[in-house]
Amino acid sequence: MKVGALLIFLCFFLQGFGYQPLNIFQARVVPTDSTEIWLKWARDSTTLSTSQKINLFDKAIDLTKKNNPDSLFEISFAALTTGDSILFKEISKEVIKLSKALGQKESHGLAHWDLADFYKKAKPDSAYYHLQEAYGIFSNMEELDASISHYPGAILLDIGNLKDAIKDYVGAEKDIIEAIDYFNKVETRDRLFVTYNSLGIAQNGLNKFDKALEYHQKAKSYIRYARSNRKYRYELMNENNIAFIYLRKGDFKKAYELYSALEQKDSLLLKNPELYAKVLSSRTFADFKSGAQDFEGFERAFKRSNEILDSIGDTYSKARNYEYHAQVLAGKHDTLGAIKKALIGKDIAEETTNNDRLLSSLKLLTTLDKKNSANYAKAYFNLTEDLQQKERAIQDKFARIRMETDEIIEENEALAKQKQLYSAISLILLVLGIGIFIIVSQRISNQKLKFKQKEQNSNQEIYNLMLSQHGKLEEGKKTEKKRISEELHDGILGQMLGIRLILSGLNERADEKAIEQRAELIQKLQELEEEVRTISHELNESAYEKVHEFMISIQELIQTVKKSTEADIELDYSKSYAWDILNGDTKINIYRIVQECLQNCIKHSKCKNIQVNFKSSEKMLNLTVADDGIGFDSTKEKKGIGLKNIISRVKKIDGSLKVNSIPNKGTKINIEFPVERVDLDNPKPHISRKTVQEV
Template sequence: MKKKILFKYILLLFYFIFFQSCNFHDKENNNIKPNLDSLSLWIKNSKNPKNSLIRKRQYLDKSYNFIISNKIDTVNLKKLSDVAYQTFKVKDTFLFKKRNKKVIELALKIKDSFSLGDAHWNYATYYNKIRDFEKSYYHFNEAEKYFKNYKYYVGKMLVGKAFIKGRFSDYIGSEQNIIKAIKIFKELKKDNDLLNSYTSLGVIQSDLKLYDKSLFYYQKALEYSSKVKNNSKLDLNNNIGLIYLKKGNYQKARLFFDKGLDLTLKQDKPLSYARILDNYAYCKLLIRDTLGIKEDFFKALAIRDSLKNKDGILISKIHLAEYYKFSEDTLKAKKYALDANKIANSIKNSRDYLASLKILVSLDEEKSKLYLKDYISYSDSLLNVERNYQNKFARISHDTDEYIEETERLAKQRIWVTLISLSTILIIILFYFLRVQKVKNEKLLLETEQQKSNEQIYLLTLKQQSKLEEEKLKERNRISEELHDGILGRLFGARVGLGFIEINCNEKNKKQYQLFLDELQNVEKEIRDVSHKLSDNFDNAEINFTFIIKQLVIDKSKVGDFKYSIYFDENINWYQIDEVVKVNLYRIIQEVIQNIIKYANATLVSIKFSLKNNNLVLSLSDDGIGFNIKKKKNGIGIKNIKSRVQKLNGICKISSSFNNGVEINIEIPLN
C-alpha cells in the first residue's frame, strides 16, 4: 500500500514539473502579446514533422483559441480552416469535425465563400480517407460551388470528383472532369497539377484498355515531370511498364521497371520501390524467367507488410498465387489466392477481388463452379453498384438535400448492420471458445483416466509376476525337499547298508567295492548341494522390478542403437518400496529413454539406483547432443516426468548444455 501511495506522489510530481515547464515555455513565448505573426508561427510549428503529436496538438489548440477569441474576418477564417485540416492530420477526428463545423458556421455568418469551400474540401478529404465516397463526392461538389471565383481550386475539386468517379468505373465522367481541370491548370501554368492530371488520364485510358492513348498521356506527364522537383518520374516509369505488360510487350515493360530499381528509392520511397520490384518480378514470370523472382516477390511483400499497405499486400499475394500456380504448387497458390480474396473483400477492392476469384476457379477443381458462380454474381452486382453510384453522383450535382437525407439513412443503416454483425461475431466467437474449452477439458480428463488405467494395468502385471515367482519358489522348495528327504535318504541308507556287508573276495574286488561306496557318497554330496541351492530364499520383489527395468533398457537399446549401464544399490529393499513408486519410476525411465531415442543421438545411456538419507535416488544420463535449458521450453515429456516426481513428493533436477548430453537426478522420499 505504501509503495502505491509513493508511486502516485511521484506521478503527481512528474505531472507538475512537466506541465510547469510547458507553461514556462509558453509564457516565455508569450511575453509579447500574441498577434497574427504568432498565429502563423504556431500553425507552422503544428506542421513541423520534428515536433511530437502532443506538441502539434498543443500548437493547434493555442491557434484555435486565439482565433476564436479575436474578431473573425476572412484572414482569420482561412487560418481557422487550416487549423481544422491540421487537426485532421494529427488524427483527432472528433476535434476536426467540431472545428470544421465551426468554420462553416462562421463563414456563413460573414458570407466567406472561400472558407466555406475550404471547409467542404476538408470534409471531402476526410471522407475520401475513410472510403465514404458518397459523402466525399458531395463535399467536393459543394466546395466546387463555393470556389467558383477561384479557378485553381475549382480545378482541384474537379480532380477530386474525377478520382471518385473513376473508382466506380464512370470513366467518361472522370475523363471529362480531368480535361476541364487541365484547361484551368494550363491557363494558370500549374506544372505539378498538370503532371498529376495527365497521369490520371493515363490511368483512366488504361482501365478502358486504350493502351496507346494511355501511353500518350503518360508521355505528356513525363514532359511535365522534368519541370518539377519530385520523384514522379519513377512512378510514371512503373505505370508505363504496366501498360506494356498489359499489351504483352514484356521485354519493354521490363526495361521501364528496371529504371526504378534503385537502392536509394528503397530508402526514400519504400512503397514505390516495393511496387516496382513486385511488377518487375511479375514481368519476369510472364516471360518465364523465374530466376530470383520468388525472393523479389517476398521482398516486396515484406516492405508492404511492414508499412501496412493493404492494397500493395493484396497485389503481392495475387502475384505469388500466380507464381506458385506456374510452379505447379497448387496448395501454396490456393493459399495466397484465398488470402488475396479475403484482403480484397475487406478493403472493398472489387477489381482484385474478381482477379482472386478468377485464379481460384483455375486452382480448385472441386469448388471451381462455386467460385465461378461467385465471380459472375459479384461482377453483375458490381456493375449494378457502379451504375447506382453514377446515378447518385448525377443526382448530387442537382439535389444535394435529397442526397444528405439518403446518406444519413444509409449511415444509420450501416451502423445497425455493423452493430448486429459485431454482436453476431462476438456470440459466435464466445460459443466457439466455450466449445474449444470443453473439448480440451474432455481430452485432459480422458488422458488422466487413461494414465490411471495404464498404472493399474502395470500394478496388476507386477502382482501377477510376483505370484508367479512365489509359485516358482514353492516348486523349488518342494523339489529340494524331495531330493533331500527322499532320494538323498534312500541313497544314504543304501550306502550304509552296503557298508555292513562282508565281502570275501580278492584284493581287486575289495577296491572296486570301495570305489562304488565313495561314488555313492559323492552323489549324496552333490544332491545335498543342489537341494541347499534350491532351498535358498531370495527377494522376489527385487528380481521382479530390476528384471523389468533391465528388460526395458535392453529392448530400447536395440531400437535406439546405444550402449547402456545399469546399477542397482544392493542396500535397496525393493520388497518394501510401494508399487506406485515402482510404476512411476518405470514410466519415468520409459519417457527419458524415448526422448533419448527421438532427439539425443546418444551412444551411451547410464541408469543408477541408490539410497541417500532414506531417499531413493534415480540418476539418468546420456552422452547425446543435449539442449539449452534456458532457451528451450519444457516439452510434454519433461512436464510428465516432473508431474510424476511431484506426485511422489520428490525432487527432480535436469541439467544439460549443447553437445554435453543430459543428466536427470530424481530423489523420492521413502516412508
C-alpha cells in the same frame, strides 16, 4: 535548491501541455490568448477529450472571427490534421456556417474541400457534394489571388479522380480534360503533370492502353515545370505507371525492361520502400510471363517484397504479391502451392477491402481449384453484381448532385437576367405608379371625406333622434307636473278653503273649549294651505324651466352604470354653461367616450371612486375621467380596443387626448375639444369640417 526544483517542475509541466520551456531570463511576454495557442493545444494534447478539444477550437474560432476572419480555413485544416473524425466534422460545419455568414468565400470553399478530402474513401457521394460546393464557390469568385488561382482546376481534378475511384472512367475523363483546359488558361504548368497522369490512369481503366501511354508520355513532358522537391517523385510515378500499362497490355518483355530499370534507381529502397516492393513483385511477374524459369529467384523476390511491405505496415499491397506468386507456382505445376497462395491473397484482399484484387483472386481460384471452382465462380459473380450495383448507385447520386448543381446555376443565371429585366420594367412602372398613386390617393381622400361627412350627419341624426325621444319623455313629465299642480290648486286647495270657512262659522259658539279647538284646527289648516300652495308653485315653476337635455343624458348614463358596480361615481360640470348648444356630432361622441371610460374603470381598474368633470371656457371644453384603481403602464405601445375607440372618437371631434396612469395609483383621462355651437331651434347644422386631424 528549492528554486531549481521548482523550475524543473514547471518545465515538465509545460511540456506535458505541448509547450516548450521558456528561458526565464528572456525579456518577452508569451501570449495567453491567441488562435495559435488554442489550436496547438487541441492538436498536440493526447489527454483531452473530443468535447474539450471542440471547446478549444471554438475559442480559436471566436478569436479568428474577431481578429482575422479571412483565415477561418486554417481552423478547418487544423481540425482535419487531428485525426478525430467527430471533432473535424463538428468544426468544419461551424466554419462553413460562420464563413458563409461573414462572406469569407475562401474559408467557405476550403472548408467544403477539406470535408470532401475526409469523405472521399468512406462516403464518395458526400465527398462529391462538398467538391461541387467548393467548385461553385471558387469558380464564381470575381477575382482569385495568384496563390489560389489554381483552385477551380485542382477541384475539377479531384472530382475526376473521385469518379475514377468508382470506375466512372468516362466521367473522370471529362472532368480531368476540363481541369487541363483550366490550367492552360491560367498558365499553371506545374500542375499539368498530375492532371495528365490522372487522365492516363482513366484511359487505362477503359482499357485504352495506347491512349493511356500517350497521356503518360505527355505528363512526363511537364515534370520539368514541377517544384524541385516533387520532380523525383513524379519521375518514379510516371515510370511505374507506364510499366504497369505494358504489363496490363500483355507486353511482358517491355514491362520487364521498364520495371528492371526502375528497380535500379538510385536509393529507391531507402527513399520509397513501398514503390520498391511493388516494382520488385511486378518485375518478377513480368519476368515469369516473358518465359523465364528462375523459380528460386522468383520465390526470393516475392519473399523480399512481402518483408518490405510488412516492415512499413502495407498489408493492402500484399494481396497482389500472393496472386502473382500463385500464378508463378501454377506455371511450375505446383497446384496445391498455387491454391494456398491464392487463398492467402484472397483473405488479405477481403481484410483490406481490396475489391479489385479480391475479384482477380476469385477468378484465379476458379481455374486452380477445380473441386471448388463452382463456389468461387458464384462468389465472383455475386461480388461483381454487388460492386456494380454500388457503383451505379454512387454514380446515380453523383448525377443527381450534378443535376441539382446545374439547375441551381441555371436558376441563378435566369434570376440574373430576370433581375435586369425587372429593373428596367420597375423603372417604367415606378413612373406610372407614382401617377396612379396620386390619382388613387386623391380619390380615396375624397371618398374618405364624403364618408366622414355622411358619418357626422348620421351621428347628428342619431343624437337628434335621442333628443326627440328624450324631449317627448320630458314633455310628458312636464304635462303631468302641470296636471298635479292644477289638481292641488283647484281641488285640494279649494276644499281646504271651504273647510276653513265652515270652521270659522263655528267660532260663534259660546263654548270656550270648542272655540279653542276650532282655533287650533284653523291654524293647522292655514299651515296646510300654505304648504300646498308652496308645493304647487314649485311644481309649476319646475315644469316651465328650460331642461338641459345633454347633461340629463350624462346623468342618466351615470345612474345606469351605478346599478352595476359598487364604485361611487360623481359628476361635476359647469352649470352656468349651456351644454345643449354643442352640435349633435360632438355630443354623441362625448357621450360614447364617457360611456367607454366608465366601462373601462369598472372592468379593469378595480377602483372605488370615479370622478367625471366637465369644464368650459370661451372656445374649448374639457372632459376629465379619473379613478383610484390599479392603473396601467401607459408607455406600452399595445393598446386595448376600448382605448383605441376613445382615440378614434377624440380625433372625430378634433380634440386632444392625454392619458396619465400610475400603477396602483389610478388613471386620469383628459380630453380637450373645441366648441362647435348649434342653433337649438335648428339642431341640424351644416357640417363644414374637411378633414380629421391626427393627434
